[in-house]
Amino acid sequence: LDSIEKCKKEGGKFIVEGGVLKGKGYESGCYVKPCIAEVKNNYKIVQHETFAPILYLMKYKTMEEAVAMQNDVPQGLSSSIITNNLRESEYFLSHAGSDCGIANVNIGTSGAEIGGAFGGEKETGGGRESGSDAWKVYMRRQTNTINYTDKLPLAQGIKFDL
Structure with a gap:
């Protein structure tokens, strides 16, 4: 979640926000909902391997x-x-x-x-x-x-x- 917040500060635009998955069956872990983010290649979230369900969109x-x-x-x-x-x-x-x-x-x-x-x-x-x-x-x-x-x-x- 910290990586997502840092990405937003760098200018990343989240098309699908993601967030913490809560509810029955998810109490004993940190589960993240899938995100779709429009980013630039130099953003830290792209340059550092992030083990999270995030799809990065980059224009070219x-x-x-x-x-x-x-x-x-x-x-x-x-x-x-x-x-x-x-x-x-x-x-x-x-x-x-x-x-x-x-x-x-x-x-x-x-x-x-x-x-x-x-x-x-x-x-x-x-x-x-x-x-x-x-x-x-x-x-x-x-x-x-x-x-x-x-x-x-x-x-x-x-x-x-x-």
Whole structure:
């Protein structure tokens, strides 16, 4: 909740406010309702990994600008774009695109990597060096998924009742 308040002070606009989830069954923990926030890439809430149900919206004009914003954060576990443009997909998955350990197209950032090389990049994840990929430590590897349907599958059957 402190991160949300700091984001507001930096100028973040909350489209869906979130807040503390209270009531029966939520007494013994700190549960936060999902938030949707319009932010800028340099806000602390974006630059520091926040384990909360917050969707960040950032305006951009080109795919290159969007990828640059995504690559400008210290985390690098997973990334995703939603597009019908094959050139955008190819750019996002190329060496010039996402610098995350997992990069997906038209699917969320979780659930598609089962069985793939998992480890993250930059400050996120433990790296692949301690697993079966240890011999590949000197190569950059990325797991990619592209969903060609017009439906957005959700990881592990997750559903949102909004």
